[in-house]
Amino acid sequence: MPKYQDIYPSEPLIQSLDLVRPLAADLLTLEYFEAEPASMPINKYEQHHIILNLKDKPHRVENWRNGEHRDFIYHKNEIIVTPAGVESGWQWHVQSKCIIITLEPIKFEKFAQTELGILLSERQLKDLPQFLDEDITQSGIQLLEALKCQLGSQIMFESFARIFLTKLILKYGLQAEEYEFSKSFTAKQYKQVLDYIALNYGNNILLEDMAAKASLSPSHFSRLFKQTIGQSPYQFLMAYRIEQAKKMLDNPNKLMADIAFACGFSDQAHFSRVFKKIEGLTPKQYRPK
Secondary structure, eight states, X not given: OOOHHHHOSSOOSEEHXXXXXXXXXTTOEEEEEOOOSEEEEEEXXXXXXEEEEXXXXXXXXXXXXXXXXXXXXXXXXXXXXXXXXXXXXXXXXXXXXEEEEXXXXXXXXXXXXXXXXXXXXXXXXXXXXXXXXXXXXXXXXXXXXXXXXTOXXXXXXXXXXXXXXXXXXXXXXXXXXXXXXXTTSOHHHHHHHHHHHHHHTTSOOOHHHHHHHTTSOHHHHHXXXXXXXXXXXXXXXXXXXXXXXXXXXXXXXXXXXXXXHHTTOSSHHHHHHHHHHHHSSOHHHHSOO
């Protein structure tokens, strides 16, 4: 079977493979399109593909899926999921404005199982091919915005990728009431927390400060943050500080104590301990000679 990108009739305006190192791209590939009216032939693909509609005005779309022809009006924030191996063809009658995210099935299922403890089947993806979800769409938009500005933080990009994947998996893998609980920490709230950390990592940040940005209790915040990001809020903050410190270490004129202070550590010794725990060597050993 061909890949989805082999068949799409126009080139993406932005694609994650061009802008980030393989770590995040290993989980998903994001592409953004504003394509003129066109069509795609019926075919099967080796990836799952997820279409997030960003166009404000509802518009007509036709889809041929496993022998069934659907002619429908496509609304903003509607998401269409086509699992790998499903026959699908498309025709759109106005300029599109959409994000297409493709997922490698084996890696996607492994991520769901190992990171979230959820077993996803092909049947689950096929049973819910189209739905309206502003929160999942917003998480895709945040990932797109991270690509547009070419964020200098691999940790932040990875976090936005995990937010999207986790929200999508929970949509399929949880009962309705459990999914509603997970949605109490929205994509917009995640972005507020991550933006707060990026702006204030050099200051003393408490768990209560981060939870307040999400308008959640510290315990509720910690539980959902770790479920989605894969680290506790404190672990994430330390990893982000060390990432920023590594950039500063490239400047041979910057004193080690100044770097420690600029990254929010109480003293150089604390900075060195955390750095070695995360990187496996001391800041002095890491610093280019």
